[in-house]
Amino acid sequence: MSAKPNWTYSEVGDDKTVKQWKMDGPSCGEEEEPLHTILGKTVYTGIDHHWREAVFATCGQQVDIWDEQRTSPICSMTWGFDSISSVKFNPIETFLLGSCASDRNIVLYDMRQATPLKKVILDMRTNTICWNPMEAFIFTAANEDYNLYTFDMRALDTPVMVHMDHVSAVLDVDYSPTGREFVSASFDKSIRIFPVDKSRSREVYHTKRMQHVICVKWTADSKYIMCGSDEMNIRLWKANASEKLGVLTSRERAATDYNQKLKEKFQHHPHIKRISRHRHLPKSIYSQIQEQRIMKEARRRKELNRIKHSKPGSVQMVSEKKKHVVAVVK
Numbered sequence: 001m002s003a004k005p006n007w008t009y010s011e012v013g014d015d016k017t018v019k020q021w022k023m024d025g026p027s028c029g030e031e032e033e034p035l036h037t038i039l040g041k042t043v044y045t046g047i048d049h050h051w052r053e054a055v056f057a058t059c060g061q062q063v064d065i066w067d068e069q070r071t072s073p074i075c076s077m078t079w080g081f082d083s084i085s086s087v088k089f090n091p092i093e094t095f096l097l098g099s100c101a102s103d104r105n106i107v108l109y110d111m112r113q114a115t116p117l118k119k120v121i122l123d124m125r126t127n128t129i130c131w132n133p134m135e136a137f138i139f140t141a142a143n144e145d146y147n148l149y150t151f152d153m154r155a156l157d158t159p160v161m162v163h164m165d166h167v168s169a170v171l172d173v174d175y176s177p178t179g180r181e182f183v184s185a186s187f188d189k190s191i192r193i194f195p196v197d198k199s200r201s202r203e204v205y206h207t208k209r210m211q212h213v214i215c216v217k218w219t220a221d222s223k224y225i226m227c228g229s230d231e232m233n234i235r236l237w238k239a240n241a242s243e244k245l246g247v248l249t250s251r252e253r254a255a256t257d258y259n260q261k262l263k264e265k266f267q268h269h270p271h272i273k274r275i276s277r278h279r280h281l282p283k284s285i286y287s288q289i290q291e292q293r294i295m296k297e298a299r300r301r302k303e304l305n306r307i308k309h310s311k312p313g314s315v316q317m318v319s320e321k322k323k324h325v326v327a328v329v330k
Contacts, residue, residue: 012044059084092136134179142170167288185213
């Protein structure tokens with residue numbers, strides 16, 4: 001009979017400590033105590049565990065790499081002097097990790113060399129990043145300017161795609177296990193599901209009681225999405241809103257597949273397209289979308305007028321993808 005594995009998890013706090021806990025709760029009458037406690041020198045703001053080895057990374061004033069069996073970091077990496085809010089390991093190239101700082105930087109590190117590789121500076125601060133679990137060099141950044149940016153780390157000067165639909169700061173992002181979609185959590189009290197190759201979301205979830213959404217996760221079976229919000233609730237959503245839960249009979253499965261094929265066949269018909277794209281939105285989000293649409297059109301009109309009334313070639317049209325990248329430093 002095989003022994004039960006000792007699953008553990010680690011956490012960081014404002015008290016400058018890193019604590020490791022057992023996944024199982026305490027027995028009756030037993031007080032829960034952490035397995036290990038490490039006292040650091042600075043406040044830690046984020047933590048992420050290596051996908052294969054007994055190594056984890058923390059961030060604060062710098063990025064520290066720790067071994068689970070040691071009380072001091074293996075190495076420390078920094079680039080700049082601002083606090084780092086999030087750090088994430090790459091699930092495929094597991095020696096790579098990325099972090100985002102309050103000075104608008106996204107910095108990539110190589111754990112083998114214990115040095116930063118390169119960084120990209122955006123117009124506004126990035127709250128967190130998430131690596132694509134199927135494509136080693138692709139990651140998506142959740143930004144304060146209401147957008148999400150998907151980058152290829154080999155060419156950081158231009159995002160692969162700019163995802164626009166939120167009307168407030170994007171606070172968290174997580175990929176589906178398939179790597180074809182990701183879910184984002186926003187300060188506008190909604191979560192959205194984006195295809196990786198599309199700039200607009202395919203689904204939006206909201207409720208009357210749900211407040212600012214702080215964190216979001218996609219489950220490993222790719223069927224559900226979990227989110228945590230300001231009113232201290234955790235909600236479980238279906239990744240596909242119309243999908244039936246439970247065991248399907250063969251006739252039900254055949255009918256579902258047939259209906260899906262019909263949708264794909266007539267997806268470009270105007271009426272079908274309108275029905276499939278329509279989503280009910282709260283009045284607050286709807287009015288903000290209309291307001292932002294007017295503001296965006298005004299900026300575009302102003303830019304066209306500037307080009308029209310300037311010397312030919314003196315003012316260049318800048319694409320939406322390149323507008324938000326300030327610089328790439330290697």
